[in-house]
Amino acid sequence: MGSTVTSTGPAKKTTASARPGYGQLLRTRGAWTFLLPGFAARQPFAMLTLSIVLLVQHTTGSYGSAGATAAVTGVSMALFAPYSGRLADRYGQRAVLLPGVLVHAAAGLTLTALALAHAPLWALFAAAVPTGASVPQIGPMVRARWGVVLKDSPLMTTAAAFESVTDELTFVLGPLVATALCTALAPAAGLITEAALTLVGGLLFATQKRTQPPVAATDGHARVPHSSALRVPGVRVLIVTFLGIGSVFGGMQVSLAAFTESIGRPGLNGVLYGTFAAGNMLSGLVCGAIAWKVAPHHRLVVGYTALALAASSLWTAHSVALLAALGLLVGMCIAPALITGYTLVEGLVEAGARTEAFTWLTGAVALGQAAAVTVAGQLEDHLWGGAGFLVPMAGTVLALLTLLALRSRLAPPPFGRTVARGVGHRSPVAVD
Known part of the structure; x- marks a missing residue:
């Protein structure tokens, strides 16, 4: 898949062909x-x-x-x-x-x-x-x-x-x-x-x-003050979008278990959730093998819209076959959103704060999942069977509205300059 990646060590620039591929990636020194x-x-x-x-x-x-x-x-x-x-x-x-x-x-x-x-x-x-x-x-x-x-x-x-x-x-x-x-x-x-x-x-x-x-870089013997990644506006937008993704994971876990229990076939829970996870894995593999020409912040808006639409259809499923198909579709929409969100961090956050930025996103998924499990469980207990599927719909729709309203904050700063308060200059990076 394209030419071989070469790397002369962590401190030197890595080069790759215009067409990315997993073979090149895994041969990285x-x-x-x-x-x-x-x-x-x-x-x-x-x-x-x-x-x-x-x-x-x-x-x-x-x-x-x-x-x-x-x-x-x-x-x-x-x-x-x-x-x-x-x-x-x-x-x-x-x-x-x-x-x-x-x-x-x-x-x-x-x-x-x-x-x-x-x-x-x-x-x-x-x-x-x-x-x-x-x-x-x-x-x-x-x-x-x-x-x-x-x-x-x-x-x-x-x-x-x-x-x-x-x-x-x-x-x-x-x-x-x-x-x-x-x-x-x-x-x-x-x-x-x-x-x-x-x-x-x-x-x-x-x-x-x-x-x-x-x-963090040093200037002589003095350490340059460290700025939190949370001060970057784009990171805060991504946190909201990842909370919505967490609501899908949590809502699916509870609602699929409740659905299979309600039809007297609890053993299907693993099959249905496995189908959902398989869609996520397959679309992730495909997404990483494409040489994208569209900027990441535009891809995120399109991909997240697809995720919100797919998640909003889950509560309408009343058969195992339909729920499996919709679960597969939702899973296929999640991976591109996750991948694009993590890719955006590279262009929004200076190198000295990226680990923190990644953990904010990971923590947002975990927090959204924990909240969704709780709410979906209450809906399943007190409303109708399948009401827990409303949680992924609500979480992704609310996150999408936030993303659409604040999408300009995800655009990479011009000329490699971060405009967020407290974040200094950095060298230009390729974002696509």
Whole structure:
């Protein structure tokens, strides 16, 4: 697929053919040194919630207590992730990862011990907070490392697509592994394995110093003041759009489970959600293989409009076949929006704040998902069957209206100058 990518190291410019491709991307020098440990370290991200639910439900007999404990973990992660990213930008990924994975492993094992000891719910919540807050943000860190090895290469869009597909693969494998461990070995096996993978994978990832993004620039002996990525207007717009994407994930999880339960075929839940995830993965692969001529901020508006329209049709499905088809369509619309959003960060945010920007987006998806799970569950309980599908519709439509109203803030600053308050000049970058 085109000519070979060449790279002479993280500090030098990477060149690529005009036609991006996964073969070129994966031949990028130094990429596998962070991809392999990064893949291992990001698996726990998808295992954590389900492992907690299965363990706490087993020890308490209550899905309510299990869901509440998992929700505390998810909200803590969403709130603390951006600060983890900011610290990584300021002091380096290694400086954040080394203590972070140790804290996470210790907190996860503490939560396991408390659950097995039948501790009161408040004690589980107390352990869930540091467990969620210390989840290592490997996905955003990997994306930031691609920016180092690729610089302004056209392969950046391909890298964003590759990461989106990797995320989807993680969220397919993680729950399967957690379920198998908790049911075949012991209820605590999932959370213990999650802590172990986080520790080992995170430490191996942290040792790859060569591809680590540089810390904030220095001027003599004085460090240039660090500006938060949140001060960039375009990032705030992207956060709202990613909240809408999170509402799709959360609403689909609850509503598909409720639908299959209502028709007496709960086993179809995995098939339907797998179809949704497959659409996401396939469109992500295609999106990354295209040499786009349209600017990313225009692509996002078009892609998000398609997502809102597809999500708005879910509540009309009354058969398994139709719901599977609509779920596949929604999944196919999500990946382009995610990929384009992450690609926009490269043109909106200075290099010294990109890890933080990525974590804001990742946290927005997690927060939108947590809120959607809660609201969709209430709608399914108190309204009609399928009412939970209104959540993806409402979330994406509201986000689309915000995107349309503020889309000008997503355009790259002219001549490589960031116009947001507190963000300095930077060199021009290719955005398409």
